Amino acid sequence: MIGEDTFLTNAEEQYLADAITTLETEVFVDGLGYDHFRALDENEVSREVWQEYVSRMGEAGFNCISVPEEYGGPGGTILQTVLAEQAIGYCGNIVHACQTSLTQHVGRTMYEHGNRHIKETYLEPMASGDLVVSQAYTEPRSGTDIAHLETSAERDGDEWVVNGEKRFIDFAPYADFYFTPVRTGGEDGDRDGVSIIVIDRETGGIELVEDQSDWHGFRGTGASWMQFDDVRVPEENLVGAEGEAWAYITDELNLEHLTVARYCLGASQQALEIAANYTANREVNERPVSRYQAVNHKIAEMTTRLDGAYLLNTRAARIMDDRGVSAGRMESAMAKWLGNDLAHDIADTCIQIMGGIGTTTSYPIEQIQRDVRAGRFMGGATEVMKSVVQSDAYKELLDEEFDGDLVGNEREGLPWLNVDQQPARTRDE
Ligand SMILES: Cc1cc2nc3c(=O)[nH]c(=O)nc-3n(C[C@H](O)[C@H](O)[C@H](O)COP(=O)(O)OP(=O)(O)OC[C@H]3O[C@@H](n4cnc5c(N)ncnc54)[C@H](O)[C@@H]3O)c2cc1C
Missing domain, CATH: 1.10.540.10 (Acyl-CoA dehydrogenase/oxidase, N-terminal domain)
Incomplete structure (x- = not known):
């Protein structure tokens, strides 16, 4: 297999x-x-x-x-x-x-x-x-750029008081608790001052203000827009040290990059097996579709690239096993970018070589294609993975002469990072 x-x-x-x-x-x-x-x-x-x-x-x-x-x-x-x-x-x-x-x-x-x-x-x-469990990271004004999160937690006696909004939160209606990054110090955009707090679902002041689950694919999680309004959380629900969660989040995302890519690849493998079986049995002009090179070369390409993506993912997992989840940042970003783009490409190509039937619900492929589309965002968009890779790649290629500003991250001076100039959509808009 x-x-x-x-x-x-x-x-x-x-x-x-x-x-x-x-x-x-x-x-x-x-x-x-x-x-x-x-x-x-x-x-x-x-x-x-x-x-x-x-x-x-x-x-x-x-x-x-x-x-x-x-x-x-x-x-x-x-x-x-x-x-x-x-x-x-x-x-x-x-x-x-x-x-x-x-x-x-x-x-x-x-x-x-x-x-x-x-x-x-x-x-x-x-x-x-x-x-x-539910992971409440993304906010209306801060998705990719987590350091700009606006949800805050302030100490009041032996409690934290949390205020803010999160959106696209899977399992929000079904979870028992929310694993939630908040700002407890520092300035907007600082990596210092970010903390993680675990919030029980039953805590007063939490409202699911909008159901967002009717999206392209990846349905059934009850994805929601959430509001935290003076939510009081016991101080012991802080994970790790106050204001130092940036490193925890980075590590966590390193691992999430691998799992998201791997499960989407698993789903695309299912699509590939169905398509191979279908094209071997479906006859057009009195011969199986699989006899046409335009089709069987696609099977060859998908199989080869899928094996390659698994290998890349396995390598990054081994690095983490050997040196901890902080290691292999570049390799896990490579595995996610390649793996998630490929999973979507495979599912889409499988539909193509099966013909019209592939777009119907007679086979699970169209659902897989819509579902794995989400993988190109979840845990970090493909573009962000490339930004991680370019930065680490230049560092390796240029050795001690490396200067971060030389390659940059396209972060400075762009209007889409300046919330004053280009505000994100709010619920009421
Ligand atoms: C199906 C689905 C499920 C999700 N589930 C959850 C969940 O359970 N919990 C949760 O917290 N979040 C969840 N998310 C949110 C997801 O993590 C974000 O969509 C993702 O991080 C991108 O953030 P954004 O949508 O705000 O895009 P933005 O940050 O607004 O980015 C828009 C686009 O700009 C580009 N871009 C941004 N920064 C850079 C950069 N530095 N370099 C190059 N290009 C860049 C990228 O192409 C990006 O796609 C989910 C999303 C989807 C689609």
Whole structure:
């Protein structure tokens, strides 16, 4: 199978095969099978469904894979983490893979920086599948540029008081808690002064002001625009040190780049297998479509590039296993950019070689194509991945002569970074 033998040891190949078997026999069955995937696409979903899903995943050992056993995880590797995400994308749906991916990188951050309260109250129950998690990063005026976040938290006695807005937040209506970056100090745009706070869903002052889930694909998460209005959170819900979360966020995104790319590739692999099967059996002018070189070369190209994307992703995961999740920033950005653009390209090409039937719901490919489109944004847009790569690449290529200003990041003086000149849309506009 494609995606096997991409520099995996026998044990790792077995892990991938076992993961697929477990998912097919224990998770994506009894109410969470194919009909449920279709229901997700119609945004027909409930809190109970997501609780059931995370519970089955906890039991099967897929949540928080790289978190040690003493904190509730199975104590696996980053490589096992990305293989599991590939398997979920392959035999489930990437919306499921996203929820599980949150447990991987949010869980990892809680394990590395969280206090005892965070670990006992959130990390361990999330790993066992008792809690649904949501990651509330994006804001109306700050998406890519997280340092410009405007949601604030101020101390009041032994509590934090949180005010602000977040948008595009998956699982907002279904989650038990929100993993939320806030500004606790510094100036707009500073990396210092950013903190992460865990906010319980039931806390007063949280309002889901707009349902945003009716988008292009990747439906069923209840994506929402959220408002925090004097939300009071116990001080122990701060993750790590006050004002120092920038480094935690960067690390977390490094890992998320790999999981998002890997589960989208898993989904595109499913599309590729369906298309290969269809074109081998569909006859046009009395010969299988697969006999036409215009078609079979596409299968060859997709297969080759998919294997390459898996290899790149595996390499970055190995770097993180060897040197920690801070390492391999450039390699994980490469893997995300290439992996997510490719996943979308594969799904789209599969539709093309299947003809009109590919655009219908007779096959899951059109849903996969719409779903994986989101991967080119989630966890960081493709363009941002290229900015990361160019900066690190120049640093390596120019060695000690490297001057950041020489290559820049297209950040200075552009109107789209100046919120005064070009305000982002607000809800009422
Ligand atoms: C399906 C889906 C699910 C999502 N789920 C969540 C979620 O659960 N939680 C959450 O917090 N967020 C979520 N998001 C938001 C996502 O993280 C953001 O959309 C993404 O970070 C980009 O931010 P933005 O949309 O504000 O785009 P902007 O930051 O406004 O950027 C617009 C475009 O400008 C370009 N650009 C920006 N900066 C640079 C740069 N430095 N160099 C080059 N080009 C640049 C990019 O092309 C980018 O796509 C989700 C998004 C989608 C589409």
